[in-house]
Amino acid sequence: MAATLRDVAREAQVSTATVSRVINGHGNVTNATRARILGIVERLNYVPDSAARSLSTGLTNTIGVLLPDLHGEFFSEIIRGIDQAARRRGLHLLLSGVHGSAAEAALAIRALKGRVDGLLIMSPYADSEFLADHSAGDTPAVLINSPVRGHSHSSLCVDNRGGAGAMVEHLASVGHRRIAFVAGPKDNFDATERLAGYCEAVARLGPGVREFVVPGDFSEASGYRAAQRLMTLDERPDAVFAANDMTALGCLLAFKEAGVSVPGDVALAGFDDIPLARFVAPALTTVRVPMAELGARALDGVADAVGAPGATPSSTEIVATELVVRASSGARARMTA
Amino acid sequence: MAATLRDVAREAQVSTATVSRVINGHGNVTNATRARILGIVERLNYVPDSAARSLSTGLTNTIGVLLPDLHGEFFSEIIRGIDQAARRRGLHLLLSGVHGSAAEAALAIRALKGRVDGLLIMSPYADSEFLADHSAGDTPAVLINSPVRGHSHSSLCVDNRGGAGAMVEHLASVGHRRIAFVAGPKDNFDATERLAGYCEAVARLGPGVREFVVPGDFSEASGYRAAQRLMTLDERPDAVFAANDMTALGCLLAFKEAGVSVPGDVALAGFDDIPLARFVAPALTTVRVPMAELGARALDGVADAVGAPGATPSSTEIVATELVVRASSGARARMTA
DNA sequence: CTGAAAGCGCTTACAG
DNA sequence: CTGAAAGCGCTTACAG
Numbered sequence: 188m189a190a191t192l193r194d195v196a197r198e199a200q201v202s203t204a205t206v207s208r209v210i211n212g213h214g215n216v217t218n219a220t221r222a223r224i225l226g227i228v229e230r231l232n233y234v235p236d237s238a239a240r241s242l243s244t245g246l247t248n249t250i251g252v253l254l255p256d257l258h259g260e261f262f263s264e265i266i267r268g269i270d271q272a273a274r275r276r277g278l279h280l281l282l283s284g285v286h287g288s289a290a291e292a293a294l295a296i297r298a299l300k301g302r303v304d305g306l307l308i309m310s311p312y313a314d315s316e317f318l319a320d321h322s323a324g325d326t327p328a329v330l331i332n333s334p335v336r337g338h339s340h341s342s343l344c345v346d347n348r349g350g351a352g353a354m355v356e357h358l359a360s361v362g363h364r365r366i367a368f369v370a371g372p373k374d375n376f377d378a379t380e381r382l383a384g385y386c387e388a389v390a391r392l393g394p395g396v397r398e399f400v401v402p403g404d405f406s407e408a409s410g411y412r413a414a415q416r417l418m419t420l421d422e423r424p425d426a427v428f429a430a431n432d433m434t435a436l437g438c439l440l441a442f443k444e445a446g447v448s449v450p451g452d453v454a455l456a457g458f459d460d461i462p463l464a465r466f467v468a469p470a471l472t473t474v475r476v477p478m479a480e481l482g483a484r485a486l487d488g489v490a491d492a493v494g495a496p497g498a499t500p501s502s503t504e505i506v507a508t509e510l511v512v513r514a515s516s517g518a519r520a521r522m523t524a
Numbered sequence: 525m526a527a528t529l530r531d532v533a534r535e536a537q538v539s540t541a542t543v544s545r546v547i548n549g550h551g552n553v554t555n556a557t558r559a560r561i562l563g564i565v566e567r568l569n570y571v572p573d574s575a576a577r578s579l580s581t582g583l584t585n586t587i588g589v590l591l592p593d594l595h596g597e598f599f600s601e602i603i604r605g606i607d608q609a610a611r612r613r614g615l616h617l618l619l620s621g622v623h624g625s626a627a628e629a630a631l632a633i634r635a636l637k638g639r640v641d642g643l644l645i646m647s648p649y650a651d652s653e654f655l656a657d658h659s660a661g662d663t664p665a666v667l668i669n670s671p672v673r674g675h676s677h678s679s680l681c682v683d684n685r686g687g688a689g690a691m692v693e694h695l696a697s698v699g700h701r702r703i704a705f706v707a708g709p710k711d712n713f714d715a716t717e718r719l720a721g722y723c724e725a726v727a728r729l730g731p732g733v734r735e736f737v738v739p740g741d742f743s744e745a746s747g748y749r750a751a752q753r754l755m756t757l758d759e760r761p762d763a764v765f766a767a768n769d770m771t772a773l774g775c776l777l778a779f780k781e782a783g784v785s786v787p788g789d790v791a792l793a794g795f796d797d798i799p800l801a802r803f804v805a806p807a808l809t810t811v812r813v814p815m816a817e818l819g820a821r822a823l824d825g826v827a828d829a830v831g832a833p834g835a836t837p838s839s840t841e842i843v844a845t846e847l848v849v850r851a852s853s854g855a856r857a858r859m860t861a
Numbered sequence: 862c863t864g865a866a867a868g869c870g871c872t873t874a875c876a877g
Numbered sequence: 878c879t880g881a882a883a884g885c886g887c888t889t890a891c892a893g
Contacts, residue, residue, distance in 0.1 A: 189637070191887085192886060202863065203888090204865080204889080205863060215862055215863085216863080217863090234634050234637045235638070235887070237636075237637060237638035238887090239579050239638065239869090239885070242573075242886080243868075243888045249618070263600040267621070270621035283616070284611060298616070300571045301571075301572070301574035302575070302616065325526065462800070466773070530870075538879075540880090541872080542879060544871070572871070573869090580871050
């Protein structure tokens with residue numbers, strides 16, 4: 188059996204209150220007693236029980252993290268960011284993976300009660316209404332990339348719209364006019380925002396540039412099909428902008444197989460900047476999404492809200508993206524590794 | 525304030541014991557009382573407090589996961605495997621990221637006391653001696669890929685040795701004789717096991733095949749340097765087997781720059797089967813490490829140990845690897861996507 | 862500077 | 878089938 192506070196107190200011939208003070212560094216204790224207690228703590232290898240501590244303080248020093256089914260790199264990058272931020276603050280992370288439905292997500296949130304001080308939520312089902320219903324209300328939460336901006340919770344969004352716009356402008360700036368867009372899933376927030384950014388930019392660029400959207404679903408296969416379809420067109424596009432990198436890679440494959448040169452015959456661009464993007468030939472021009480930063484900022488947001496209850500400003504922050512120009516867009520502009 | 529057991533009991537005009545029985549499904553309660561209580565639970569949106577429950581039951585239904593600094597894909601795959609297994613068993617996951625030293629890892633383990641029922645540990649510092657010192661002994665734990673096979677804890681290892689052997693045999697079977705090996709870090713367990721597997725296989729294959737090892741450190745850059753060095757040799761190898769895929773990609777780059785054809789002039793193989801392996805040209809022959817399965821099996825191991833305390837068989841399981849033959853090894857055998 | 866005591870929210874023998 | 882009571886291991890006003 189592991190030693191308890193009482194064991195230490197008995198050995199030291201003091202009350203548990205005194206031991207507790209020493210453990211928690213609450214000054215008012217003689218140096219002598221403190222030293223004696225610390226010695227015994229050491230000897231007994233005493234470690235406070237977190238459950239007990241949580242029960243009496245009402246604090247767990249733990250943040251619950253709800254994540255959807257993310258593809259590999261994103262998943263790991265965002266977790267890394269969250270983990271680093273949590274480590275800096277001495278907080279623990281309770282992870283809750285893929286939730287296939289709103290009901291599952293709700294269950295996961297309930298199960299976290301009493302285990303966490305705050306919630307970091309990235310789930311397609313978690314809008315602010317959902318949270319109001321299930322989050323017990325009193326638990327601070329920040330939503331990542333949530334479609335609905337709640338008034339009761341903070342949220343953090345990737346600037347998908349701005350990033351897509353910047354890409355369209357880049358493609359236009361290096362001379363492309365017929366810029367097609369391979370869309371993502373219609374019910375995906377990132378996907379629809381990127382599409383919107385594309386449309387806005389095209390509209391902005393005026394009559395020389397026209398909108399042309401092909402369906403896709405973020406998969407490599409959908410990119411492959413989209414590219415095949417684009418090649419059958421009478422008026423082929425001179426640039427293809429895919430809603431994400433995997434889709435762009437599918438396009439690349441189809442172009443290669445068809446003997447269409449990238450960027451010679453057609454420019455290609457993606458979104459995300461997955462690690463593969465640098466390695467394919469030609470290297471893929473894309474929009475970088477700073478996942479680690481997103482995770483870290485979200486964690487910081489929750490931690491701040493936990494620290495200053497009530498004073499939650501319930502903001503909506505936008506995380507900027509970065510245009511990464513590589514060979515595939517056929518730009519003669521600066522090249523990035 | 526969220527409702528407590530007592531609130532429910534008061535409303536239902538029963539004791540907290542009865543409510544507790546209903547909540548936990550302990551049969552001996554009238555259907556009438558049960559229904560009444562359940563109704564109130566619903567109305568008050570009562571959710572049991574986990575900290576309190578943990579304190580009185582001594583169980584947290586949570587497994588602590590200690591991970592080192594893994595590169596992206598591995599990290600996410602292993603977590604995914606762990607998460608799925610945990611979900612199946614209704615367990616929560618407390619994540620503890622990168623630990624740069626044994627002291628840090630020890631601190632992390634201590635901090636988990638009272639928060640977890642068991643430990644899943646993947647850390648270069650966590651051998652069984654370390655665990656005996658810090659794990660409070662009573663917490664079941666399984667080590668992933670730990671260099672030391674403890675007698676007090678179970679461990680799970682990737683069959684690095686067998687995988688490397690299989691690769692050497694594959695390369696030999698398609699006609700290669702001068703098979704060089706680009707090693708990994710000397711203090712890395714995976715790396716040294718792979719090297720050992722290579723050496724054993726070379727010895728097994730007899731006089732026609734000789735051992736030739738070049739240093740490396742798992743990085744792409746080290747592969748690049750190794751390949752350059754190999755090309756200066758009087759007797760160039762006809763196959764290069766790198767200790768991991770990133771190293772192999774470095775070799776590939778060096779070969780390409782030097783105008784050395786792969787697999788025409790030299791065959792190339794890696795280890796890990798990172799996603800990139802399929803995408804490079806030529807696609808990389810490699811050894812797949814089933815990370816998700818590794819994670820899932822480790823979680824299951826901990827959960828079983830938690831369920832059956834004392835009866836821990838403290839086994840050492842080996843997780844099989846899989847030879848993945850692609851174009852880079854120049855095999856005329858079956859090709860895998 | 863130190864201690865006695867109540868309390869955090871639950872569970873669980875033990876009686877009845 | 879149900880309840881009174883003790884206990885899980887800590888923290889924290891409140892006294893002294």
